[in-house]
Amino acid sequence: MRRGPSRAQPQIEPTRDGLPVKISRAAERDLGQVRSLLEAARLPALPTDFPLSNLIVGLEGPLVIGAIGLEVSGLVGVLAFAAVAEGHARQGVGTSLIHALLSRANELGLRTIYLFTDRGREFFEKMSFVEIPRDAVPPQLRLTRALREASPTTPAFSLEIATRYM
Numbered sequence: 001m002r003r004g005p006s007r008a009q010p011q012i013e014p015t016r017d018g019l020p021v022k023i024s025r026a027a028e029r030d031l032g033q034v035r036s037l038l039e040a041a042r043l044p045a046l047p048t049d050f051p052l053s054n055l056i057v058g059l060e061g062p063l064v065i066g067a068i069g070l071e072v073s074g075l076v077g078v079l080a081f082a083a084v085a086e087g088h089a090r091q092g093v094g095t096s097l098i099h100a101l102l103s104r105a106n107e108l109g110l111r112t113i114y115l116f117t118d119r120g121r122e123f124f125e126k127m128s129f130v131e132i133p134r135d136a137v138p139p140q141l142r143l144t145r146a147l148r149e150a151s152p153t154t155p156a157f158s159l160e161i162a163t164r165y166m
């Protein structure tokens with residue numbers, strides 16, 4: 001089988017269970033598995049135009065066991081989705097994906113990451129996201145799919161990259 005182009009700078013991070021999980025930017029060949037993962041997690045489908053450069057996967061060998069996506073609008077970013085395969089939950093994969101997402105956001109010069117979700121509150125608060133009033137969400141986020149698809153009552157969160165990452 002012909003292999004695709006090599007991945008950019010993969011990071012190998014052991015999970016808390018000591019399993020090696022490679023955290024890497026997604027490649028075209030991962031997209032089918034990312035779609036299945038999001039479907040299994042009952043999350044919205046991956047948009048067909050989602051840029052690979054802002055899509056990060058956790059890989060166990062060839063298997064995608066986690067994925068996280070960053071939507072960018074000007075100087076702000078929105079965490080579009082985060083999912084870890086059920087059999088791999090609570091092993092630190094989600095944490096590694098958040099670290100990689102923040103690193104990508106930092107690379108893009110973003111200062112704040114927003115999030116709209118009514119699921120995973122404990123996880124995101126552990127990751128230093130704090131709930132904010134919906135009217136504190138910057139207007140430029142209205143252009144993002146994440147905000148357009150959130151219901152008006154979905155809780156909003158933000159994370160200042162400088163306080164968490166620098």
Ligand SMILES: CC(C)(COP(=O)(O)OP(=O)(O)OC[C@H]1O[C@@H](n2cnc3c(N)ncnc32)[C@H](O)[C@@H]1OP(=O)(O)O)[C@@H](O)C(=O)NCCC(=O)NCCS
Pocket residue numbers: 041043080081082083084085088089090091092093094095096117119120122123124126
């Ligand atoms: C949310 C999610 C991505 C977390 O991934 P994960 O790999 O299990 O997270 P981690 O193992 O890195 O968890 C880190 C910490 O977050 C907290 N946490 C994670 N999942 C939790 C849960 N279900 N309940 C309570 N706290 C939780 C814990 O404090 C955990 O540390 P601990 O295991 O030492 O107690 C995963 O549960 C998931 O895919 N959920 C379904 C999809 C979803 O709801 N996504 C969020 C909306 S987009």
